[in-house]
Amino acid sequence: MRRPDDDERAQGAQARMVATVMAGTMLFWMGAQWLGGEMGWEARFVFLFDLMALAAFGWALFVTWRLWRNRGGN
Template identity: 45%
Template sequence: MNRAQTEQAYARKSRIVGLAIAATVVVWYLGTTLVAGMGGQARFVFLIDLAALAAFVWIFVNIWRLLQLRRALNSEELR
């Protein structure tokens, strides 16, 4: 994989992570608001919270991988 392909992969992964952050926040907010507004049980709100937490763990892992990739690209650039 050459540098241009790595940069494209980095940009694609960054967009996916950004979309995942936005989608997680919107779905979490709407889900908890709608369930609570409709008089739903607390276990459904808790389930939505757990799903959002799992999504954020996935997001943080991918941000860590992106940071590692950026570090590798920058160190390669200095050589």
């Protein structure tokens, strides 16, 4: 079994970061939705959390696509 080179290690670290961002975003979004409901926040404030979650998921999708392209996917 060969050892991964520096480029493969960097891609692995970036993939772990994407996974962490996705999981953290989902937990943050669910917590914000629950907290907003409990505290009676206006819908426009809760919608800001939706937009932040969409931005984070969009970033994760872009980085995942870039990792896939760098690995030689079609």
